[in-house]
Amino acid sequence: MSSVRRPEHLAPPEVFYNDDEAKKYSQNSRIIEIQEQMSERAMELLMLPEDKPCYVLDIGCGSGLSGSVLDEQGHFWVGVDISPAMLDVAHDREVEGDLILGDMGEGMPFRAGTFDGAISISALQWLCNADKSSHNPVKRLYKFFSTLNACLSRTARAVFQFYPENSSQVELITSQAMKAGFYGGVVVDYPNSTKAKKFFLVLMTGGNMPLPKALGTEGESSSVQYSKKREQLDSARNSRGKSLKNSRQWILEKKERRRRQGKTTRDDSKYTGRKRSGRF
Amino acid sequence: MKLLTHNVLSSKCLKGVSVGYPLRLNATDIKVVDVDYNSEFVQRMIPKINYSALYDAAQSIGHHNGLPDTVAEDYEHNEEFLKAVHHVLLEVDIVSGDLECPESGRKFPITRGIPNMLVNENEVNEINDSNGY
Numbered sequence: 001m002s003s004v005r006r007p008e009h010l011a012p013p014e015v016f017y018n019d020d021e022a023k024k025y026s027q028n029s030r031i032i033e034i035q036e037q038m039s040e041r042a043m044e045l046l047m048l049p050e051d052k053p054c055y056v057l058d059i060g061c062g063s064g065l066s067g068s069v070l071d072e073q074g075h076f077w078v079g080v081d082i083s084p085a086m087l088d089v090a091h092d093r094e095v096e097g098d099l100i101l102g103d104m105g106e107g108m109p110f111r112a113g114t115f116d117g118a119i120s121i122s123a124l125q126w127l128c129n130a131d132k133s134s135h136n137p138v139k140r141l142y143k144f145f146s147t148l149n150a151c152l153s154r155t156a157r158a159v160f161q162f163y164p165e166n167s168s169q170v171e172l173i174t175s176q177a178m179k180a181g182f183y184g185g186v187v188v189d190y191p192n193s194t195k196a197k198k199f200f201l202v203l204m205t206g207g208n209m210p211l212p213k214a215l216g217t218e219g220e221s222s223s224v225q226y227s228k229k230r231e232q233l234d235s236a237r238n239s240r241g242k243s244l245k246n247s248r249q250w251i252l253e254k255k256e257r258r259r260r261q262g263k264t265t266r267d268d269s270k271y272t273g274r275k276r277s278g279r280f
Numbered sequence: 281m282k283l284l285t286h287n288v289l290s291s292k293c294l295k296g297v298s299v300g301y302p303l304r305l306n307a308t309d310i311k312v313v314d315v316d317y318n319s320e321f322v323q324r325m326i327p328k329i330n331y332s333a334l335y336d337a338a339q340s341i342g343h344h345n346g347l348p349d350t351v352a353e354d355y356e357h358n359e360e361f362l363k364a365v366h367h368v369l370l371e372v373d374i375v376s377g378d379l380e381c382p383e384s385g386r387k388f389p390i391t392r393g394i395p396n397m398l399v400n401e402n403e404v405n406e407i408n409d410s411n412g413y
Contacts, residue, residue, distance in 0.1 A: 052320065053324070078288070080397075087394055091392055096315075098282050100394065101395065103398055107405070109293050110288050110290060114288040
């Protein structure tokens with residue numbers, strides 16, 4: 001079922017993102033909002049110098065939604081995408097950055113050391129598919145990462161938000177990135193949520209640095225996994241309306257029930273449900 | 281397409297092409313747009329770009345007015361020079377034409393300002409790595 005819902009399985013990107021699909025990226029406010037949120041988070045992970053205008057590469061720029069986030073922060077960008085329909089939408093939106101029609105898997109056609117950083121929103125998973133008989137995902141990934149590494153400056157980072165299909169895909173992507181000379185790894189935001197869970201591949205060129213912290217991971221996972229069984233049982237019993245047997249609450253409820261049935265019952269007092277002292 | 285983008289593009293992804301830079305620029309339609317002047321960005325880009333390639337490209341399309349043929353020595357403080365570079369880098373927009381690989385002569389068409397850098401699979405440069413795939 002999941003395979004039906006993944007656009008990568010339906011058609012190659014240049015076919016899937018046709019005019020109808022591309023229109024959604026300029027009209028559907030929900031898609032726009034999600035894309036912008038992910039771009040903002042990717043920018044956070046990219047950690048560009050704050051007060052300097054940078055030159056950034058946007059891979060799979062589509063209609064230029066992520067580019068707008070770059071514009072807002074005062075950076076200049078160049079976008080690459082394989083779908084002419086999406087680029088037409090970007091062109092009609094009059095985005096600030098320059099657009100290039102290109103295929104990630106054929107390598108990034110840029111001079112060495114050009115960009116201060118690279119971002120990519122929901123594009124990387126397309127590389128894991130072979131849409132033509134000549135496509136070899138492993139080779140295409142390697143070619144993409146090695147040419148990307150070359151066109152970034154030596155302190156640059158590259159941040160990819162992507163939707164991996166399974167864990168072996170994550171492994172395939174990261175192993176090819178490391179082979180191409182990158183450092184870094186995957187940051188998973190909100191790992192306990194099905195919907196908000198987001199994968200970010202954070203790659204560094206200059207040397208290994210600690211990965212940024214993922215969002216939504218504070219303590220939640222451990223407390224959920226080791227929840228106390230007895231507490232759960234107690235709360236389950238209470239929810240059914242019955243108290244723990246032999247407790248004062250249980251006795252009071254039982255006496256109340258007997259009174260309702262018209263049976264003789266002693267009055268409630270402060271001694272109800274108390275244990276006798278051992279000196280009896 | 282801005283001349284800044286032209287300045288960073290290369291065709292080294294093609295088979296048998298070792299440098300693939302600079303691409304020859306043939307413009308049939310050029311538009312001049314207004315882009316906000318950002319002196320810091322231009323200053324940061326000057327050491328990065330290939331200045332002679334920029335000058336040659338600007339000259340080939342006749343937009344090199346006011347652009348000296350070499351980088352001014354104190355370019356950080358030379359406002360006039362920075363503004364001239366800003367104009368050529370960001371404000372001259374190639375709407376249609378093509379880019380030509382200097383080695384193989386392969387042409388990449390530019391339509392609506394978007395260069396088409398897609399290549400056929402038989403033109404792609406095979407990567408020489410010890411991947412073992």
